[in-house]
Amino acid sequence: MKEIDAAKITKEVARLCMEANFELGEDVLKAIEEGFEKEESPVGKEILRQLLENAEIAKTERMPICQDTGLTVIFLELGQDVRIMGGDLETAINEGVRKGYTEGYLRKSVLGDPLERVNTGDNTPAVIHTKIVPGDVFRMYVVPKGGGSENMSRVAMLKPADGVDGVKEFVIESVRTASANPCPPVVVGVGVGGTFEQCAINSKRALLREIGSEHPNPFYSELEKELLVKVNELGVGPQGLGGIVTALAVFIEAAPCHIASLPVALNLNCHAARHKMVEL
Amino acid sequence: MAEYSLKTPLEEKDVRKLVAGDKVSLSGIVYTARDAAHKRLVELLEQGKELPMSLEGQIIYYVGPAPTPPGKAIGSAGPTTSYRMDPYTPALIENGLKGMIGKGERNEKVVDAMKEHGAVYFAATGGAAALISKRITGAEVIAYEDLGAEAIRELTVEDFPVIVAQDSSGGNIYTEGQKKYRK
Structure with a gap:
């Protein structure tokens, strides 16, 4: 049995919400660079150049790549031999979203009800997809998804x-x-x-x-x-x-x-x- | 494709000369508004009430910026998808709006209003939000503060880079550009 502190999950979610919004993955950057090399349209090429420059500014200045910093989707693989201590999983994740979006100056884009349309003010709740797997793995993907x-x-x-x-x-x-x-x-x-x-x-x-x-x-x-x-x-x-x-x-x-x-x-x-x- | 530097507010003659594909560098005041603010603006017009700002010759930028970090004029501020504003746009154009900045194609009713009243639709690069924020030197909420990111802001922009996406005679860079590279 592996024990994981809920506070640790909160801290990691907050960190990854910020990191995902500030730093484009190396694979994506490489793909945009390759696209820039082969794009035939001059306008298209200029846009890809802007995206590369934008990614650099976002990373250096810790600003969001895009102002739409997304609704937070979580894909979690949770081993059946893992026990969450000191709080419940869902609360821990949402607390991390709240912390990450507040401290990182990320945009809050979530409404409490789709028809009343009032912003929750802290980008919660996240959409969480959990898969229970054998063993004691705890693998969490944090995916800010734009509208x-x-x-x-x-x-x-x-x-x-x-x-x-x-x-x-x-x-x-x-x-x-x-x-x-x-x-x-x-x-x-x-x-x-x-x-x-x-x-x-x-x-x-x-x-x-x-x-x-x-x-x-x-x-x-x-x-x-x-x-x-x-x-x-x-x-x-x-x-x-x-x-x-x-x-x-x-x-x-x-x-x-x-x-x-x-x-x-x-x-x-x-x-x-x-x-x-x-x-x- | 021509290149222009334009200052806001725009005059009809400025708008009429622009052709889809032209590069434009904008300076002056632009207003932000997206879904929720558009709904309120059009409700005011329907009730015959005064808007929080005059639309005469003005440009609306479809953006909900990220919060402003300390020491910056504004947070990341790229365009949102424009078609969601289509139901509201003709009424605003009829009331003096001359330009819009967003991303993605507009519908026929918007294009008809653009042709009739002389308005232009510009595209900014979606997702180049940190880069774009560098061209915004001032930002002040002037209405609907309760809407947070969706509040109406008065932005001061300097050399804000846009492309004429759809012009006042029906020219459309999306259809023309895509046709050229379709295999």
Whole structure:
């Protein structure tokens, strides 16, 4: 049995909320740099240059990369041999969000009720996805998710007969219609299979992958590569102003599903593809 | 594609000469407003009441800045997606608004109002929020402080870089630019 202090979780959540918003991951930076090298549109190239300069300013001055510092999504892998001491898990995480967003001068973008629309004032509550796993692992991803890219998400319950072509068409058409709105170049997360809600969660979980990493299944690895080429052929380009760098990566997460179903979901990350991980 | 430096407030002749794709450097006052503030502004217009600021020749920047850290004029302040303001925008243009700054395409009703009254829609780089904040030298909340990040602020900007995304004769850089690079 491993014991983890709730106060430690709070402290780590606060730290990662700030770090994720101030420092773009090395993989994302590298992908934007590569995009800058190959972009054919002069306007597109200038935008990618601005994004690199912006990332540098944000890191040096500890300012948010984007003013939309997101709703905090947590993906947690919690070992069944872990015991949280001195408080409950959910409170500890939300306390960390409150602390991180206050001390880091991050924008508070969460409303207590979707229709009353009154801001909670501290960016809580977080959306927490917990998976109970064997052993004593405590692996936590902190993912500040912006509204502009989130609004372009889609789910479709395809017919099994639609097959892989149906999935491809869904992904390409979704990126095309999202156009400039999700702040391209985007990272495309795709959930295939599972149930209605599971494929949506998987499409978001897919965004946690490091850019440049290979899907372990060769079929999906090839499909990811093919979709990336096709999405970039749309011409959407940086900020939707036209160009060849529309997406930095396509990541797919597949899950077993019902004989009658072929659910597919798409979740986009803007170029500020923010996520940080800690193991306790 | 031409390059211009413009000072606010804008005159109709300034706006009419701009073509989708032009680069513009803006200086002067711009006002911030996004979803919640737009709703309130349009409600005031519907009730025939006075707005918290005159819209004559003015520019609205769709932004909800991050809180201002000590020693800075403003926190990170990039554009938000503009289509959410589309339902409210024609009424504001009819009341004198000459420019908008945001990201992403506007709908036909907004474009019709832009054509009729001579208004322009600029795009700033979404997500370049720390960089953009360097071009904002002053920020003061002038209305709806209760809305926090969504309050209306009067910003003073210097050489604020934007691109003409949609112009007053229907030109559209999104459709034109994307068509050019589609394979």
